[in-house]
Amino acid sequence: MPLPEKDLISRIRRHARPRGPLIAGIGDDCAVQRVARGYDLLITTDFTLEGIHFRREWHPPEVVGRRCVVRGLSDIAAMGGDPATVFLSLALPRRLPQRWADAFMKGLLKTATEFRAVLAGGDTAESPGGVFADIVVLGTVPKGKAVLRSGAMPGDEIYVTGTLGGSAAALTEFSAGRKPRAQDFPRHFAPVPRVAVGRVLREKHLATSMIDLSDGLSTDLAHICEESGVGAEISADAIPRARVGRKKTPVDLRIALDGGEDYELLFTSPAKKRIPIRIAEVPISRIGRITRPRRVVLINERGARTELRARGWQYFA
Amino acid sequence: MPLPEKDLISRIRRHARPRGPLIAGIGDDCAVQRVARGYDLLITTDFTLEGIHFRREWHPPEVVGRRCVVRGLSDIAAMGGDPATVFLSLALPRRLPQRWADAFMKGLLKTATEFRAVLAGGDTAESPGGVFADIVVLGTVPKGKAVLRSGAMPGDEIYVTGTLGGSAAALTEFSAGRKPRAQDFPRHFAPVPRVAVGRVLREKHLATSMIDLSDGLSTDLAHICEESGVGAEISADAIPRARVGRKKTPVDLRIALDGGEDYELLFTSPAKKRIPIRIAEVPISRIGRITRPRRVVLINERGARTELRARGWQYFA
Numbered sequence: 001m002p003l004p005e006k007d008l009i010s011r012i013r014r015h016a017r018p019r020g021p022l023i024a025g026i027g028d029d030c031a032v033q034r035v036a037r038g039y040d041l042l043i044t045t046d047f048t049l050e051g052i053h054f055r056r057e058w059h060p061p062e063v064v065g066r067r068c069v070v071r072g073l074s075d076i077a078a079m080g081g082d083p084a085t086v087f088l089s090l091a092l093p094r095r096l097p098q099r100w101a102d103a104f105m106k107g108l109l110k111t112a113t114e115f116r117a118v119l120a121g122g123d124t125a126e127s128p129g130g131v132f133a134d135i136v137v138l139g140t141v142p143k144g145k146a147v148l149r150s151g152a153m154p155g156d157e158i159y160v161t162g163t164l165g166g167s168a169a170a171l172t173e174f175s176a177g178r179k180p181r182a183q184d185f186p187r188h189f190a191p192v193p194r195v196a197v198g199r200v201l202r203e204k205h206l207a208t209s210m211i212d213l214s215d216g217l218s219t220d221l222a223h224i225c226e227e228s229g230v231g232a233e234i235s236a237d238a239i240p241r242a243r244v245g246r247k248k249t250p251v252d253l254r255i256a257l258d259g260g261e262d263y264e265l266l267f268t269s270p271a272k273k274r275i276p277i278r279i280a281e282v283p284i285s286r287i288g289r290i291t292r293p294r295r296v297v298l299i300n301e302r303g304a305r306t307e308l309r310a311r312g313w314q315y316f317a
Numbered sequence: 318m319p320l321p322e323k324d325l326i327s328r329i330r331r332h333a334r335p336r337g338p339l340i341a342g343i344g345d346d347c348a349v350q351r352v353a354r355g356y357d358l359l360i361t362t363d364f365t366l367e368g369i370h371f372r373r374e375w376h377p378p379e380v381v382g383r384r385c386v387v388r389g390l391s392d393i394a395a396m397g398g399d400p401a402t403v404f405l406s407l408a409l410p411r412r413l414p415q416r417w418a419d420a421f422m423k424g425l426l427k428t429a430t431e432f433r434a435v436l437a438g439g440d441t442a443e444s445p446g447g448v449f450a451d452i453v454v455l456g457t458v459p460k461g462k463a464v465l466r467s468g469a470m471p472g473d474e475i476y477v478t479g480t481l482g483g484s485a486a487a488l489t490e491f492s493a494g495r496k497p498r499a500q501d502f503p504r505h506f507a508p509v510p511r512v513a514v515g516r517v518l519r520e521k522h523l524a525t526s527m528i529d530l531s532d533g534l535s536t537d538l539a540h541i542c543e544e545s546g547v548g549a550e551i552s553a554d555a556i557p558r559a560r561v562g563r564k565k566t567p568v569d570l571r572i573a574l575d576g577g578e579d580y581e582l583l584f585t586s587p588a589k590k591r592i593p594i595r596i597a598e599v600p601i602s603r604i605g606r607i608t609r610p611r612r613v614v615l616i617n618e619r620g621a622r623t624e625l626r627a628r629g630w631q632y633f634a
Contacts, residue, residue, distance in 0.1 A: 029392040031361070032463045034460070044346060047440050079347045128446060132449055138360065149344065
């Protein structure tokens, strides 16, 4: 392997000493992890590709590193699990400045540590094009207690955490040639996976189904409905729209409905359960209910009903 | 997501129904896997990048699929483990013919099934360049019994399975503008991870350290020495050279020493242990011994000693 990669491996390695659930880490053919008795293992893998998921001229390397690992941490949160280990496969172009790679790793490691996950291994290669990362996060959940997408029942209420559209709104700014400031678009530049909320929902048996909002509400709600064999109706005026920019302007409804990468949680709960207005300090909003007919309906401010189509989240489209 | 990817997801999904250790597979935020009591989990991740690890004009898609998953299965073998689940992150260029993706998946799934591993999840994306795959293989090994790279002791004998250089020899042919036939270079076109051999070595406590030969003997032996804090001397005439081409010509010594991707196993064993000449029908060759001085020495046919430098395996270099 070329030298820059060797450097990268040693640098990753310093952060990847065996500890916690990890018996052997980087430096062997495989990592060896022990799963405590009474727990199931959760596994998720997510690509972060330059030109598809981020642009080097738009996103500082620390932000790319953070967003890269948040994608996986958020999937663990959506099962009600606790993150344990992170594996990073990273292909870098030969001419990438060393400080870019350093800052990327810094963002990634800081975020993993924040959520008590240990970098445990991975792979490095020279990239024939841009920066390509694949992140694997392993987590644990008490045996049989993972919250799946498939448990929603007609009559269940639908909830989301936080506010929606804040991340996509930053992309709209970039696309318009503006330079959004990190502090005005926190969900884009410093997304927080809702691990604590997911854990509480699982522990208190509050959620019948759950998913993280990575593709956008319209798409992710459709996933819940498809996996559960149900439909849904949601109220436009109940959608908690993110407030962005210097003036904290609420995003357009369309962005709140279709914008991806908010990494909030969408969950369903039986109507008889009382859901707190905040969980782990995150506001919770009720946005609609699960129905037997298998279609997703949006009820607008004037009470008119239209089909909510899953507008697959197109990065930079 | 664009439609071709959705197709791919449904196709992967048909092969990824929950079974064996898998409680939930594709179709949720995470896969859920149960690790049996008394077992440790093994995790390995490996990139397969077009232009770095394969070329579309050289390698048929089934072969790329097979080699992609063999990289991970071989890492599990090198720990003495059993493969359990496979996760595939796959980025495909928009203009890739559907039949290429189909044949790639066919090669990958057939190989996974051959080694009793279940495709359990992954991610798909549109690639801004070529075909990029990242494969994650999870396996299991009885608690505390994983064979690490770090256990070699001075006086241990060094062994390899099979023959070496057969895969790199095919690349030499390609680079010279020739078209090697699959049946003349089986280790390149249809490599077999040595899962059965690794399992026997672990069960019978025959190996003090083990690694798979993915980067080439000179590099992988250096890894064992580095992790174990020892040196080694090996005899040139003991290296089992692959016989390739129509005439089954032995490869050059240099190719056997430095050529990568043979996916054979290199292991060390105390001198007092009797190692069979075949394990699980694979021939085993003794090639040298572990020494206290921390250098790797090659003894040539005339008894001359030279330092064996780790010539990092450069794909297509």
